[in-house]
Amino acid sequence: MSILVVGSVAFDSVETPFGKADEALGGSASYFSTSASYFGKVNLVAVVGSDFPEKHIDGFKARGIDVAGLQKVEGGKTFRWKGRYEYDLNQAHTLDTQLNVFSKFNPVLPDGYADSKYVFLANIDPEIQIKVLEQVKKPKLIACDTMNFWIEGKRDALKKLLKRVEIFVINEGEAREFAGCSSLVKAAKIILKEGPKVLIVKRGEYGALMFIGCSVFSAPAYPLEDICDPTGAGDSFAGGFIGYLASTGDLGEENLRKAVIFGSVMASFNVEAFSLERLNALNLEEIRDRYAELKRLTHFEGI
Amino acid sequence: MSILVVGSVAFDSVETPFGKADEALGGSASYFSTSASYFGKVNLVAVVGSDFPEKHIDGFKARGIDVAGLQKVEGGKTFRWKGRYEYDLNQAHTLDTQLNVFSKFNPVLPDGYADSKYVFLANIDPEIQIKVLEQVKKPKLIACDTMNFWIEGKRDALKKLLKRVEIFVINEGEAREFAGCSSLVKAAKIILKEGPKVLIVKRGEYGALMFIGCSVFSAPAYPLEDICDPTGAGDSFAGGFIGYLASTGDLGEENLRKAVIFGSVMASFNVEAFSLERLNALNLEEIRDRYAELKRLTHFEGI
Numbered sequence: 037m038s039i040l041v042v043g044s045v046a047f048d049s050v051e052t053p054f055g056k057a058d059e060a061l062g063g064s065a066s067y068f069s070t071s072a073s074y075f076g077k078v079n080l081v082a083v084v085g086s087d088f089p090e091k092h093i094d095g096f097k098a099r100g101i102d103v104a105g106l107q108k109v110e111g112g113k114t115f116r117w118k119g120r121y122e123y124d125l126n127q128a129h130t131l132d133t134q135l136n137v138f139s140k141f142n143p144v145l146p147d148g149y150a151d152s153k154y155v156f157l158a159n160i161d162p163e164i165q166i167k168v169l170e171q172v173k174k175p176k177l178i179a180c181d182t183m184n185f186w187i188e189g190k191r192d193a194l195k196k197l198l199k200r201v202e203i204f205v206i207n208e209g210e211a212r213e214f215a216g217c218s219s220l221v222k223a224a225k226i227i228l229k230e231g232p233k234v235l236i237v238k239r240g241e242y243g244a245l246m247f248i249g250c251s252v253f254s255a256p257a258y259p260l261e262d263i264c265d266p267t268g269a270g271d272s273f274a275g276g277f278i279g280y281l282a283s284t285g286d287l288g289e290e291n292l293r294k295a296v297i298f299g300s301v302m303a304s305f306n307v308e309a310f311s312l313e314r315l316n317a318l319n320l321e322e323i324r325d326r327y328a329e330l331k332r333l334t335h336f337e338g339i
Numbered sequence: 340m341s342i343l344v345v346g347s348v349a350f351d352s353v354e355t356p357f358g359k360a361d362e363a364l365g366g367s368a369s370y371f372s373t374s375a376s377y378f379g380k381v382n383l384v385a386v387v388g389s390d391f392p393e394k395h396i397d398g399f400k401a402r403g404i405d406v407a408g409l410q411k412v413e414g415g416k417t418f419r420w421k422g423r424y425e426y427d428l429n430q431a432h433t434l435d436t437q438l439n440v441f442s443k444f445n446p447v448l449p450d451g452y453a454d455s456k457y458v459f460l461a462n463i464d465p466e467i468q469i470k471v472l473e474q475v476k477k478p479k480l481i482a483c484d485t486m487n488f489w490i491e492g493k494r495d496a497l498k499k500l501l502k503r504v505e506i507f508v509i510n511e512g513e514a515r516e517f518a519g520c521s522s523l524v525k526a527a528k529i530i531l532k533e534g535p536k537v538l539i540v541k542r543g544e545y546g547a548l549m550f551i552g553c554s555v556f557s558a559p560a561y562p563l564e565d566i567c568d569p570t571g572a573g574d575s576f577a578g579g580f581i582g583y584l585a586s587t588g589d590l591g592e593e594n595l596r597k598a599v600i601f602g603s604v605m606a607s608f609n610v611e612a613f614s615l616e617r618l619n620a621l622n623l624e625e626i627r628d629r630y631a632e633l634k635r636l637t638h639f640e641g642i
Contacts, residue, residue: 053521123521218356218426220544221564241523242545245562254559254636259548261524293639324642331641333557336596338634339627 037176038077038151039282041068042143042168043158043271045082045092045106046115050310052265053123060311061092063115064158064181067268070315071275071302072156073099074323075283079149081105081168083141085112095316104146112137125266125307126240145171154282156274157201159183162193169200177287179203179278181270187214199231205274207238220245221252234292236277236299238270246296248289255296256334258304258326265310269303272315276302301326340479341380341454342585344371345446345471346461346574348385348395348409349418352435353570353613356426360568363614364395366418367461367484370571373618374578374605375459376402377626378586382452384408384471386444388415398619407449415440428569428610429543448474457585459577460504462486465496472503480590482506482581484573490517502534508577510541523548524555537595539580539602541573549599551592558599559637561607561629568613572606575618579605604629 048062069078079102086108096103115138118131143164150173157165157180165180172178178201186194187210198204204227208220215223224235224247235247241263246253277299284291301323308314351365372381382405389411399406418441421434446467453476460468460483468483475481481504489497490513501507507530511523518526527538527550538550544566549556580602587594604626611617 125521218428219564219566221562239545242542243557252562252636253639254546254562255639256557256559256637259524259555259557261522263522290640294642297639327642331639333555334559334637334639336556336558336600336634336637337593339597339630 037153037282037285038079039072039154039156039278040079040081040145040149040152040172041065041072041156041158042081042165043068043156043160044115044138045084045088046117046138048267048311049116049118050265050267051120052125053121054262054264055310057265057310059116061095062117062267062311064160064268064271066312067271067306067315068156068158068275068278069096069101070099070312071272071306072279072282073101073275074302074318074320075276075279075298078102079105079152081143081145081149083107083109083137085114085137086110088114095312099316102149105143105149107144109137119267121266125263128267143168153177154278155179156278157181157197158271158274159186162186162190162197165197166193166200169197176285177202177278177281179205179274181205181274182210184210184213195230201232203234203236204232205236205238205270205277207240207270211235211237236296238273240266240269243300244273244296246292248292251289253293253296255293255300256330257300258330258333260304260308263307266307268312269307272306273299273303276300297327297330298323300330340456340585340588341382342375342457342459342581343382343384343448343452343455343475344368344375344459344461345384345468346371346459346463347418347441348387348391349420349441351570351614352419352421353568354423355428355568356424357565357567358613360613362419364398365420365570365614367463367571367574369615370574370609370618371459371461371578371581372399372404373402373615374575374609375582375585376404376578377605377621377623378579378582378601381405382408382455384446384448384452386410386412386440388417388440389413391417398615402619405452408446408452410447412440422570424569428566431570446471456480457581458482459581460484460500461574461577462489465489465493465500468500469496469503472500479588480505480581480584482508482577484508484577485513487513487516498533504535506537506539507535508539508541508573508580510543510573514538514540539599541576543569543572546603547576547599549595551595554592556596556599558596558603559633560603561633561636563607563611566610569610571615572610575609576602576606579603600630600633601626603633
């Protein structure tokens with residue numbers, strides 16, 4: 037079933053201890069949609085400027101991503117982000133942010149998009165996330181991400197959004213900040229009271245935790261020898277997660293756990309290279325193989 | 340089969356955001372032996388001063404721990420450590436260390452200890468760890484821990500020790516520091532070349548990784564709602580790990596994985612209270628139940 041993603045398409049300039057990329061394709065919606073495209077049809081909603089090259093649009097199309105919702109603002113400039121990672125690759129240091137056309141992003145769903153069944157609201161202003169939801173007819177599943185900036189600056193809008201969302205996907209620091217609580221287990225309980233049925237806490241190289249009521253699932257990260265660039269790992273995770281759910285249509289807990297593992301698989305591929313290089317060059321066999329590796333990685337006998 | 344542990348017995352004064360303990364029983368050998376005592380007979384080698392109260396010795400005895408190797412230096416003072424944890428409970432901040440009698444610790448194995456089959460050399464000077472090994476007759480398994488202080492100050496002795504050790508148990512930061520390498524997977528390869536067959540990397544609330552040749556096992560930590568005091572978690576882990584191996588006598592990879600989970604179980608209990616309060620009050624059913632919970636926590640279906 038079709039997947040709708042609303043988020044950013046950007047040019048990222050990234051430095052890590054292992055190399056750098058200049059004005060490479062990035063943004064939450066780019067990572068999400070490329071990752072999810074291995075599982076189903078993705079409807080992309082984002083905004084770019086007239087400096088956005090056709091080759092990137094062709095790249096999306098080549099992965100079967102619908103770009104009818106990718107607005108191009110003539111005379112505008114595409115969102116740019118510049119960041120650096122030190123040896124601790126879990127922490128991005130932002131050097132520069134130029135929102136450009138993204139600062140006036142007003143997502144309007146093209147014909148057909150409103151029927152999307154799986155909706156992922158990537159990290160954007162929660163008021164805009166809500167506006168998108170108002171345009172979707174009968175979604176089967178709504179998931180969203182956010183960041184500390186909105187937790188601090190638009191808490192009320194975020195809380196309003198959470199009442200309409202089934203799955204909330206954030207990172208560890210954000211979960212603690214949102215709940216005002218250092219214990220992640222307590223933070224999860226506080227967050228789940230805000231509305232979502234499921235909370236997924238991303239922990240970078242330590243994997244992810246999924247909270248559903250009182251049940252917790254601990255998912256590993258794939259232990260990579262070389263991490264080239266962590267940018268987009270969280271959105272690649274979300275793409276694999278939502279993509280797998282959409283491809284199966286099963287929202288039971290066992291299947292949600294499998295979906296988290298597919299999320300971890302896609303995130304692990306993404307960080308192997310800059311930009312979307314690795315995500316664009318995958319095949320289904322590699323994805324399945326890595327899933328099986330995560331199964332072996334975590335296997336132990338009962339007593 | 341009997342387990343030998345050589346390490347510290349100390350008085351710990353600990354402050355956390357959730358409370359404090361003054362001059363409570365601590366030290367690597369105390370945590371290890373109490374944890375391992377649920378699985379088999381432990382021979383304890385450590386040193387204390389004449390200020391060490393008989394009640395703590397009775398406490399060890401009550402758990403079936405052999406204290407013939409616990410030297411008491413008349414007129415000496417017991418090792419004292421004072422530390423604080425902030426909300427990030429993965430990081431201890433040492434406020435004061437008084438080595439006292441521990442500074443001249445010269446472990447001598449009493450009769451019978453030399454026949455111990457499972458040996459754990461807790462975090463002490465690697466030269467002393469080697470001296471202990473020279474007194475053991477035919478051990479079936481030798482494991483050791485260390486810390487950044489010895490990695491920096493006694494690297495050669497530590498490397499010499501590692502050639503005689505099957506299992507090396509250290510934390511994440513120490514593994515990176517020892518190998519001079521930010522990638523944990525690469526660091527593990529470098530460390531395994533120094534001699535050990537097995538490397539276990541402890542990651543606090545994120546669990547542990549076990550490296551055996553090219554095989555990796557990712558073990559979860561139990562997600563606790565309240566962590567009272569992380570002191571001794573690593574040694575409680577080692578106690579559960581070595582204890583389970585000694586109780587089964589099976590050093591195959593599948594059993595090593597189970598042992599890591601028992602280590603994680605014991606560490607999770609330990610951090611629920613200050614000092615040895617929780618570890619001293621366990622029963623086998625609770626241990627088995629938590630093992631089963633870790634199994635459920637990590638379970639996902641194959642594809």
